[in-house]
Amino acid sequence: MLALLVVAILVGGSLQRVAGMGFGLVAGPFIVLLLGPLEGVLFVNLAGAMMALLVLGRTIRGVDWRRYRWLVTASVLVTVPAALLIRDASTSVLEIGMGAIVVGAMALAQVTSRLRGAERAFAPEARLPLLITGAAAGFGSVAAGISGPPIAVYSVLDRWDPRAFAATVQPIFLTNALAAMTAKLLVADATFPDLAIWEWAVVLVALLASVGLGELLVGRISASATRKVLVTLAYVGGLATLTRGLLSL
Numbered sequence: 001m002l003a004l005l006v007v008a009i010l011v012g013g014s015l016q017r018v019a020g021m022g023f024g025l026v027a028g029p030f031i032v033l034l035l036g037p038l039e040g041v042l043f044v045n046l047a048g049a050m051m052a053l054l055v056l057g058r059t060i061r062g063v064d065w066r067r068y069r070w071l072v073t074a075s076v077l078v079t080v081p082a083a084l085l086i087r088d089a090s091t092s093v094l095e096i097g098m099g100a101i102v103v104g105a106m107a108l109a110q111v112t113s114r115l116r117g118a119e120r121a122f123a124p125e126a127r128l129p130l131l132i133t134g135a136a137a138g139f140g141s142v143a144a145g146i147s148g149p150p151i152a153v154y155s156v157l158d159r160w161d162p163r164a165f166a167a168t169v170q171p172i173f174l175t176n177a178l179a180a181m182t183a184k185l186l187v188a189d190a191t192f193p194d195l196a197i198w199e200w201a202v203v204l205v206a207l208l209a210s211v212g213l214g215e216l217l218v219g220r221i222s223a224s225a226t227r228k229v230l231v232t233l234a235y236v237g238g239l240a241t242l243t244r245g246l247l248s249l
Contacts, residue, residue, distance in 0.1 A: 001034050002199055008034075009206040010213060013051050017058070017214020018221055019229045020166025021148035021173070023051045025237030028146055029244055037248070039193040042184060045141065046192065047207065049177035052170045054211045062167030070130035072175045075138030075147065079176075082142035083183035092248040094143045099242025101136075103235060129154060141176040142183060148173070149237050156231065 008027040015022025024044055031047075032040030056063075086094060136150035151172065155165045184190040195203070221229070 002202060004034055005031060006202065006206045009047065009203065010210045013207055013210025014214040014217065015229070015233065016051055017055050017211050018166075018218050019233060020055075020162070020169045021152065022229075022233050024048050024141075024146040024173070025148055025233045025240070028237070029240035032244065035193045038190050042181060042190045043193050044146075045177045045181045045184075047203065049174050049181070050204070050207055051210070052173035052177065054207060055214075056167075056170035056174065058211070058215070059167035059170060062164050063171060064164055064168045067130060068168055068171055070127055071134035071137065071151070071172050074131040074134030075141070075172070075176050076179050078135045078138040079142055079179040079183045080187060082139045083180075083187040086143050086184075087187060087189075092245045095241050095245030095248070097245075099238045099240070099245060101238075103238040103242065129157070137172070138176055138179070141180040146237055146241065147176045148233070152231070152233070 008030040009023075012023040012025070012027025015026055028041075028044045028048075031044050034040065035043055133150050133154040137147035140150060141147035148169065151165075151169055154160070155162075
């Protein structure tokens with residue numbers, strides 16, 4: 001199991017360094033399958049926070065702090081209500097709903113981004129899209145351990161520069177993960193997986209190694225290719241979450 005965890009972390013972490021997201025989307029579903037829905041999501045929150053912090057150390061100069069403030073304000077506000085909801089709600093139903101919304105929203109974003117007027121609705125100063133996106137990201141972080149797909153939908157509609165996006169989402173992921181962990185530990189009675197100290201050390205080494213692997217790739221991938229990776233990851237994350245929910249029914 002530990003070997004599979006390490007592989008998932010290496011793949012997801014390197015993608016996060018390249019495209020700005022990928023750990024929760026790619027590694028998250030496999031980690032939850034290995035550790036279970038409750039402990040697995042909490043582990044994804046913890047490891048995702050550490051991954052975001054590591055990547056942020058390399059990208060902090062490109063962070064758009066204005067967007068960060070609006071997105072995080074909305075996401076943190078929904079954290080406690082979301083934790084209360086999942087305490088009594090079926091995890092499979094939440095995952096099915098979250099996955100379906102992500103896939104549908106991304107498909108809609110692909111169409112809407114090509115329509116006239118999209119630039120006006122998603123102008124840099126527009127706050128409502130940021131608040132809606134932040135709330136969706138906060139709920140996703142608590143319910144399924146993923147907050148990236150709603151932000152990916154926003155980035156497609158907003159035509160956000162991939163490099164700026166990759167930098168800005170790191171403090172967002174960090175804040176969302178910490179808020180989700182705190183809410184679930186206090187409200188939903190969640191617990192971390194029972195790993196030995198040396199196993200936690202291996203997880204930390206894998207996180208560091210994944211960032212190093214991503215560093216080797218990030219300079220060799222163009223902005224357009226990065227955007228394609230981003231869209232693909234959002235679809236993969238949504239479908240994986242939807243499938244996991246259906247299988248757990």
